[in-house]
Amino acid sequence: MKSSSPLARIMAIRGMPMTLVLILTVVIFQVLNPVFLDGKTVGNYITNGIPIMLITLGVAIVIIGGGIDLSVGTVAGLSAGTTMFTLVQGAPLVAGIAVGCGTGLLFGLINGFLVAYMRINDFIVTLATLNIAAGLLVVLSQVQPLQGVSVPGFAELTKGDLFGIPTSFFIAGALFVIAQIMLAKTIIGRRLYAVGISSQASNVAGVSVPHLRLFTFAASGLLAGVAGVLLASRLGAVQAFLGIGYEFIAIAGAVIGGISLAGGGGSVWAAFVGGLFLATLQQGLRLNNVDPVYFSIVTALAIVFGVVFERQVRRVILRAALHRTALFSTDQPRATEDESVVASSEGSNNNDK
């Protein structure tokens, strides 16, 4: 009896309401300032947004697996720093890229090891590594000014283009596609969702929860590393405080896209849309000459709005559409109903971290 209206079916897809908001935002900015959709401007602002979007993707993977990674922002910053540092020493481009990605991966593995095998709360662990990475970047930048690199090809990572499309689009695109395939089509993805829904029940079903935890943090670290390399390439100089606060935008982007912080739900598309929305917003504000002082306020407001919107719109539109068919109910899924009876025992699902 799948006789719901097409609208209801579309809106039921996670991340879909936000996609519409994204399109709407673009339209509004375009009307306000016709330069907005100019080919070059678009390419530019997306290129600027790509590091954040990669970090968002990494955080999203951790969140889907039922965890949280606060360290991504400063790890990306440190990765940018180590890349720069390596290149300043005169090392070849590949070495710089490898060191940057390696820095991210190393932090990811450390996070993962402490969370998965030492069973330390992920909030605490990644809060600690956030500060360690930030501190190391400050040290690094005091050892050596992190700028003035002219290794051929380095700047082109983010400034060059292929057939008129910026190079970093290909890098980010490939990573998003790989992540999508991994989540949707492989056993790793399936187990990841299972662990995110309930690590206890997954464990009883024989899913290796620690291995998966380690994997999610490693993936998130690696993506932060790649983001760092691109940041370094884009900025040309790495400041001591690069990356601080990015974790907030990344987590918010994931949530805005429709990824539930409770774990077990979400998609690569959601991370993509959420990240792109925040990048678009910032660009729009910039183009309309809003004082950058207000950026973080507007961004934070957009995040709160986005989260509420994603939830409410899905509910309201679904309900209205479903009512029309009369074959559907207005209720949320059963688990939610149970919660209204008693403060629910659901919460214990993730307690064993």
Next chain:
Amino acid sequence: MTDRAETPSAQSLVLEARGVTKHYEGVTALDHATLAVGPGEVHALLGGNGAGKSTLISIISGVTKPDSGKILLGGEVMPASGPLAAISAGISTIYQELSLVPALSVLDNIFLGREIKRKTLGLPLTSDRRSMELAVRDLAADFGVTANELHTPVSEFGALKKRSIEIVKALAFDPKVLILDEPTSGLEDAERQVLFGYMRSMRERGVSLVWVTHHLEELFGLADKATVFKDGRTVATVATESTSIDKLITLMFGADREEFGGGDTRKIAHLQPSSERPVILRARNLTRGSVVRDISLDVHEGEIVGLAGLAGAGRTEVVRTLMGLDALTSGSVELNGRRLSLRNSTAAYRAGLAMLPEDRKQLGILADLSTAQNISISRLSTVTAAGFWMSRRKELALAESYRGQLGIKTPDVNARIGNLSGGNQQKAIVARCLNTSPKLLIFDEPTQGIDVSAKVEVHALVRDYAANGGAAILIASEIEELLELSHRVLVLKKGQIVGEVRNIPAAIEAGEFARIKSEVLTLSAAGQAS
């Protein structure tokens, strides 16, 4: 006033449901369902898995809104204003799935939202834990919850004890109507009898009880009436005195009932494997702190070994250590002669063990995954290409085959398993275990919440599996079930094996069911005083 012969006149009804209809996506959970409960009446709700019993209960309790129809309490239409309103109107409900707050103590759970307050600075701010404890201490003790345990967080207890706590919580407030959705699932015989005793005394005090059960034999001598549901419709309301299990089953399953031979499992021939058969599982001196103490056991090929014991005897704890879910202090386990690492459950599954856990909601289902995904999760290699790429087609085929075999009632195996009825969720978890083709299968309360027809199916599956060279360890608090399925029963007490009963199929064949039953019960209770 109407002239319905059987039911009391409308005015004297305590609780009534009229034309209640509820649709879910693709399912009609209730279709103009009716129910009429008189004062001081124990009224059973019967029906197969997914018949709509729990849905009706959640509507009466104000948790779910019906699409149409109404609920009358004492002749007056109840406004649909949520669970709190229903509670204050005097409806107390024990839901099918455990719904306690894990972090709170037992006492706090019982009094959640209804705390007895004490005045501090003239304001009723603090709860008076002493009066609260006094108010429920005796009741709790009757269900095996000690005064000490009242102050322990609920998360420390197993499913069994949580069930008892739920019962205490529901009985504590002198409700007008008490609703029990499969309250005995997972309870010991002794605790069941205690509960039934309370149900009788509540009935005498004029409380009306609505009671869902799949154990039809429990009805007689306790339930006054029974209303049977099938596919969301009310089939009939009968007086239990004038009916029989057989008639009830026919009402519940209609024409389908022939398929499962009428629900009598005891007749199925059941071969005893010889002790010459190779040993599949050999466990030696398993010890885990003071909950599992020096357990040694062998399970032979083709053999089903039952674990008996009272609540707290350590049955679940023993099997959890076998699965690598809890760490051992000492001891060793061999499967087919190969030593198991017991490091984690993944290793256990890989070695050929599989377990169906006792607590379906917390440990069994992955609520947001689909039924098909829940079935495949323990052995994804059966639904992949090259062992890595998920194959939707294979996964669907797998789920469909189990849906047919076990009669899992769902319009779509791709729908969220959390929306299935409790019994149907249980069947999916059984399928998950079978799909791993285990060498040793561990079933902890395998048929909890499963209807009579499916129970026969599951029993047959377990037997087939053993007959084909598998081996199984079974925990079932319902002793009849344990004895009907097991070849041999080990009796546990305080984490130790205190006795063994062998050759059970032969004994049952020889008509000695009652003797071995009392033997097991005596062993379980022996030394109770210590």
